[in-house]
Amino acid sequence: MKKFNILILLVIALSLFSVGTVAAQGGTDEISDDEVNAIASQLFCPVCENTPLDVCETQACKQWRELIRLKLSEGSTEAEIKEYFVANYGARVLSEPPREGFSLLVYFVPPAIILAGLIILFRAFKQWQVDDEDETDASVTEASPISASETGDPKDDYLARFEEELRKRD
Amino acid sequence: MTENTPENTAPKRGMPLWVQITVWTVLIALLVVVFMGLQRAKEGNVQAGAETGEFDFTMPLFEGYEYEGAQEISLTELRGKIVVLNFWASWCVTCKDEAVELEEAWRLYQPGGEVVFVGVDYVDTEPEARGYLETYDITYPNGPDMATQISQAFRIQGVPETYFLDRNGVVQHVQLGPFRSTEQILNIVDSLLAE
Numbered sequence: 001m002k003k004f005n006i007l008i009l010l011v012i013a014l015s016l017f018s019v020g021t022v023a024a025q026g027g028t029d030e031i032s033d034d035e036v037n038a039i040a041s042q043l044f045c046p047v048c049e050n051t052p053l054d055v056c057e058t059q060a061c062k063q064w065r066e067l068i069r070l071k072l073s074e075g076s077t078e079a080e081i082k083e084y085f086v087a088n089y090g091a092r093v094l095s096e097p098p099r100e101g102f103s104l105l106v107y108f109v110p111p112a113i114i115l116a117g118l119i120i121l122f123r124a125f126k127q128w129q130v131d132d133e134d135e136t137d138a139s140v141t142e143a144s145p146i147s148a149s150e151t152g153d154p155k156d157d158y159l160a161r162f163e164e165e166l167r168k169r170d
Numbered sequence: 171m172t173e174n175t176p177e178n179t180a181p182k183r184g185m186p187l188w189v190q191i192t193v194w195t196v197l198i199a200l201l202v203v204v205f206m207g208l209q210r211a212k213e214g215n216v217q218a219g220a221e222t223g224e225f226d227f228t229m230p231l232f233e234g235y236e237y238e239g240a241q242e243i244s245l246t247e248l249r250g251k252i253v254v255l256n257f258w259a260s261w262c263v264t265c266k267d268e269a270v271e272l273e274e275a276w277r278l279y280q281p282g283g284e285v286v287f288v289g290v291d292y293v294d295t296e297p298e299a300r301g302y303l304e305t306y307d308i309t310y311p312n313g314p315d316m317a318t319q320i321s322q323a324f325r326i327q328g329v330p331e332t333y334f335l336d337r338n339g340v341v342q343h344v345q346l347g348p349f350r351s352t353e354q355i356l357n358i359v360d361s362l363l364a365e
Contacts, residue, residue, distance in 0.1 A: 046293045046318065047261075059261040063295040070297070089293050090317040109200070116193060123185075 028066075028073045036068045039078055043085055043093050052095060215331065215344065216324045222339045225323030229290065231313040232300065243288060243311050245339065252285040252362045253335040254355070257315075257326050259294045260302035265330045268348035269306035275355040276310045285359055290315045292329050336362050 040054035045061045053061055064085075071081045085093050097103035185193075216222075228244040237243040245253070256272055258265040272287065279285035289312035291299045296314070303312055315321050324333060327346070334343040343358050 060259065060293065063261055063298050067295045067297070086317070088314065088316060090319075090322075092318075109196075112196070 028069045031069045031072045035072060036065050039068050039072075039081055040065050042082065042095050044095055046089050046093050053093075210325070213325060215327050215346070216333065216341055218341050218344055220341045222335060222341060227320050227323065229288075229313040229320060230316065231311050232291075232296075232303065235311050235313070237286075237311045243313065248286055248288075248335075249339055250337050251283075252337065252359060253333075253339075254285065254287045254359065255290060255324075255333040255335065256287065257290045257292050257321060257324070257329050257331045258302075259292045259329050260298040261294065262329045264348045266302075266306070268330055269302075269308065271349050271352040271355060273306060273308050273310070274352045275359065278356070279359065280310075284363060286311070289313070290320050292321050292326070293318060334358055334362060336365065 037054040041052055043053040043064070045051045045053055045056040045058065045064075047060045048056060048058055051061075053064055068081055071084065076084070082094065086098075091098055091103065097106050099107060222245060226245045228242055230242045231237065231240075235241075237247075254272075254275075258269075272289075276287040279287075287310035289303075289308065289310060291312060291314045294314065299312075299314070302308075324331070330345075330348050332345040332349070333341050334345075336342045342362055345358075349355050
């Protein structure tokens with residue numbers, strides 16, 4: 001029985017050590033830079049515009065990366081951390097704007113403009129092609145001997161009649 | 171005189187009217203949005219003489235701070251008092267240059283109850299902000315600018331920036347950058363108190 005009690009105490013002592021180890025693993029040191037940057041790359045520095053948080057070297061950005069590390073060590077998920085940043089600094093810190101409200105325009109307006117541009121270009125090219133064909137037809141018509149009445153030119157009509165009169169006199 | 175050329179007689183194939191109207195409407199709307207954005211960017215920060223009634227705010231205060239027993243502070247509540255609204259951040263080096271002066275001035279006016287200093291912490295991290303407040307022993311109400319709503323309303327261009335509001339909530343003086351001395355703050359506040 002005594003041996004059994006000693007064994008129980010030993011198990012409890014060992015389990016305490018293991019809890020201690022787990023608690024130590026929960027520190028911010030255990031969160032790697034890659035884990036922090038995976039989230040930081042999805043956020044923008046609101047002080048220096050258009051700079052992703054993972055590559056920004058300002059003091060503010062360093063503090064924000066440390067905050068991400070702290071939140072991760074506390075067990076926050078990626079979505080929770082991003083929510084926290086939006087609540088504190090506004091939706092403009094997100095590299096990908098939320099798909100709701102006014103931000104939705106970001107997803108629809110540029111593709112619509114590109115599509116409209118492509119349609120206009122397509123129509124313009126088609127029109128130029130038609131114009132080129134018309135010009136080619138016109139040059140062919142000029143080269144071929146057709147009567148004045150066909151061309152509708154009054155000057156040609158006069159020449160044709162003049163030539164006809166000359167032929168009659170001969 | 172119009173000649174009966176093939177160009178004139180060929181039937182014109184254009185976009186349907188509704189497409190043209192839609193395209194023009196979208197283009198004009200986009201131009202208006204871009205124009206408004208540029209105008210706003212050109213405006214700069216809020217200038218002296220501006221009414222703050224249109225951009226009232228309620229700011230939560232950091233733990234350990236309160237204003238008249240509440241954990242938040244509202245601009246409308248402060249009507250009738252001179253308000254010194256200071257934008258700062260723990261990562262801002264020049265903010266540290268004026269931290270002592272602001273606190274010194276606040277301690278002079280606090281007993282009178284006619285002047286309120288409010289610190290607005292701009293895009294900062296809470297642990298560092300708390301550290302900053304502790305380091306400089308700042309006692310006037312301070313809180314985070316949630317979603318940068320207050321700084322956007324005042325269109326601040328950076329930190330530190332300080333806005334002096336009179337009893338009617340009208341901006342009377344704007345200080346861009348840090349104060350050089352406590353006297354500088356006292357002179358501005360005294361001139362507003364004398365009005």
